[in-house]
Amino acid sequence: MTSEPNPSIPRLDAPRLNRQVCFAMYSASRAATAAYRPMLDDLGLTYPQYLVMLVLWEEQPRSVRELGEELGLDSGTLSPLLKRLEALGLVERRRSVEDERRVEVFLTDAGAALSAEAGRLPQQLADAAGLSPAELDQLRDTLGRLTAALHSSR
Numbered sequence: 001m002t003s004e005p006n007p008s009i010p011r012l013d014a015p016r017l018n019r020q021v022c023f024a025m026y027s028a029s030r031a032a033t034a035a036y037r038p039m040l041d042d043l044g045l046t047y048p049q050y051l052v053m054l055v056l057w058e059e060q061p062r063s064v065r066e067l068g069e070e071l072g073l074d075s076g077t078l079s080p081l082l083k084r085l086e087a088l089g090l091v092e093r094r095r096s097v098e099d100e101r102r103v104e105v106f107l108t109d110a111g112a113a114l115s116a117e118a119g120r121l122p123q124q125l126a127d128a129a130g131l132s133p134a135e136l137d138q139l140r141d142t143l144g145r146l147t148a149a150l151h152s153s154r
Contacts, residue, residue: 025143035128039121043114044088048073048081050118056091057115061104063096090114 017023033047040050055070056062062070068078082105085091090111096102126136 032125035125036121039124043117045114048077049085050121052078052081052085053090053111053114053118056105056107056111057118061094061106064093064103064105067105085111 036047036050040047043050045053051071052067055067064075064078064082067073067082068075071078073081082091082093086093089108092106092108093103094106096104122136126133129136131139
């Protein structure tokens with residue numbers, strides 16, 4: 001005679017939520033986004049808008065296609081973001097003179113000036129996390145390797 005397992009007693013062989021890398025990454029991502037929210041509110045940006053601006057602060061102009069590839073966003077997601085950034089007066093979209101099918105995104109003077117204010121955000125996040133710059137660099141590098149490995153394994 002076999003007895004039915006008691007549902008109130010945890011199974012020792014069951015996967016544990018707190019042992020899952022996926023949940024740790026999910027939780028960390030949500031916490032980081034929440035930590036950024038008040039800082040970005042001061043800049044008048046949402047987190048996805050901030051990511052677009054980061055790419056443009058590195059190099060501009062960038063085509064809409066290049067932005068999508070860099071950020072891993074499709075045009076259905078990216079186009080409304082760019083439209084809102086344009087309405088805020090931070091970017092300008094223009095058709096390429098070499099290829100009219102290509103839309104290039106440029107920073108406005110206001111968008112370029114915002115980079116100076118945004119420059120303090122990484123340190124503010126490090127302070128909020130209680131991690132040293134070296135620890136954050138190591139974490140970023142580890143997550144980058146993880147992302148690359150998971151993309152290449154598909």
